Amino acid sequence: xxxxxxxxxxxxxxxxxxxxxxxxxxxxxQLLVDSGLPEGAVAATDHQTGGRGRLGRTWEEPAGSSVLVxxxxxxxxxxxxxxxxxxxxxxxxxxxxxxxxxxxxVKWPNDVMxxxxxxxxxxxxxxxxxxxxxxxxxxxxxRDQLPLGAPTEPASLRTATGTTYDRAVxxxxxxxxxxxxxDVWLDAGLDGIYGGLGARxxxxxxxxxxxxxxxxxxxxxxxxxxEIETDSGEVKALESGEVLFAR
Ligand code: BT5
Numbered sequence: 001x002x003x004x005x006x007x008x009x010x011x012x013x014x015x016x017x018x019x020x021x022x023x024x025x026x027x028x029x030q031l032l033v034d035s036g037l038p039e040g041a042v043a044a045t046d047h048q049t050g051g052r053g054r055l056g057r058t059w060e061e062p063a064g065s066s067v068l069v070x071x072x073x074x075x076x077x078x079x080x081x082x083x084x085x086x087x088x089x090x091x092x093x094x095x096x097x098x099x100x101x102x103x104x105x106v107k108w109p110n111d112v113m114x115x116x117x118x119x120x121x122x123x124x125x126x127x128x129x130x131x132x133x134x135x136x137x138x139x140x141x142x143r144d145q146l147p148l149g150a151p152t153e154p155a156s157l158r159t160a161t162g163t164t165y166d167r168a169v170x171x172x173x174x175x176x177x178x179x180x181x182x183d184v185w186l187d188a189g190l191d192g193i194y195g196g197l198g199a200r201x202x203x204x205x206x207x208x209x210x211x212x213x214x215x216x217x218x219x220x221x222x223x224x225x226x227e228i229e230t231d232s233g234e235v236k237a238l239e240s241g242e243v244l245f246a247r
Contacts, residue, residue, distance in 0.1 A: 002044040002067070002171055010172020014040040015071060015179040024063065026050040028070040029125055032132045040179075041072040044171060051136065054110065054123055059136045060147045065156070067137040067171050071178065074130055076186070081131060082240060083190045083224040085110045085124045088133050090197050091178040092120045096137070099170060100161050105202035107152070108217075108226045109240060112137075113202045117155035135174070140164045151244060190224050207246045210238060217243070 004021050011019065020031050020043040027050050031043035045068050051059035061068065071088075075081060092112045093104040096119060105113045112120035123134040138146065138156035146154040157165050184192040203217035203226065210217075210228055218227040218235070225237040 001064075002046055002069075002168055006168040007044065007171055010169060011175060013176055013179045015175040016040065016042045018042075019044070021045065023047070024049065027052050027134075028068055029123065029132050029134045032070050032072045033125065033127060035072065037072055039072060039074045042069060042175065044069045052123055052134070053121060059121060059123075061136065061138065062141065062145050065141045065145060066139050067135065067167050067174065069171060069174070070132050070134040071175070072130060072132055073182065077129070079185070079189060080224060081124070081126055082109070083185065084131055084133055085122045086190065086197060086220070086224055087181050087185050087193065088122045088124070088135060088178060089120075090193055090200065091174060091181045092122070092135060092137060093200050094196070095170060095174040095177055096120070096157065098173065099165055100157050100163075102160060103200075105200045106197060106220075107202040107245075108220050108243065109224075111152065111202075114155050114157070114160045116153075117160075118150070118152040119155045119157065119160070137170065137174075139167050139170065191222055194222055203243060203245060209244045211241050217245075 004019050017040050022045045024047045025045045027048050028043040028045050047063035053059045089106040089112050093106050096104040107113050110122040111118050120137040125132045140158050141156040143159050201220050204219050206217050208217045215228040215230040221227050227237050229235045
């Protein structure tokens with residue numbers, strides 16, 4: 001369980017103060033949006049009945065299988081907020097790598113990949129200067145418990161390694177890493193974590209379709225945009241959007 005008793009002994013920093021836990025809720029995002037809570041407030045659950053993805057999509061998991069968490073942040077106005085999803089994705093990738101001892105990658109703009117499959121998704125929602133960063137990590141699902149028909153094939157830590165994991169330990173480790181990375185980003189922007197991000201850039205050099213157009217991904221840029229070269233030879237940088245890749 002991700003109850004306070006299970007998780008709080010793994011929390012040593014500012015993130016997780018306060019720590020809100022519901023055994024089940026519609027979405028952990030809802031527990032923090034407009035809550036008036038301080039930066040670092042965290043909401044976690046063992047099951048969402050209305051888990052949100054981006055652009056009105058849904059995030060699905062069987063109860064007790066996943067890390068489902070949202071973190072409230074008050075970033076300064078001068079920072080580029082779309083970068084926060086990449087900061088969170090890198091923190092998730094490093095946490096996953098430490099647990100499974102396999103390389104994980106960041107698929108721009110908001111996914112974490114293991115063995116070319118999506119193991120985690122990030123959703124950043126902005127309102128009134130606060131950002132709620134939501135993270136869903138597939139941990140202990142068996143193959144048949146993962147959603148069917150997703151455009152990017154899903155995986156869990158368990159399907160990748162055959163082992164089950166303690167979700168409370170993972171969440172504690174994620175929140176500590178995210179806090180450290182967020183502090184670096186506050187000081188130095190994406191430049192501060194670009195080494196780790198560039199080394200885990202899943203799309204770099206891959207054939208992709210970006211908003212319907214065939215292209216090759218060049219790289220994630222230092223300002224968080226994705227540089228691509230279209231098949232007609234045009235090089236451009238995407239601010240946001242949907243990227244599909246050829247497996
Ligand atoms: C995301 O959206 O990947 C962001 C997911 C964020 C979920 C967390 S959980 C805690 C917090 N509270 C919330 O309510 N949300 C956040 P997107 O890129 O739009 O991907 C959504 C798509 O991924 C869906 O349309 C499905 O095709 C697929 N999908 C759904 N559930 C999945 C899962 N468990 N694993 C992999 N893919 C999934």
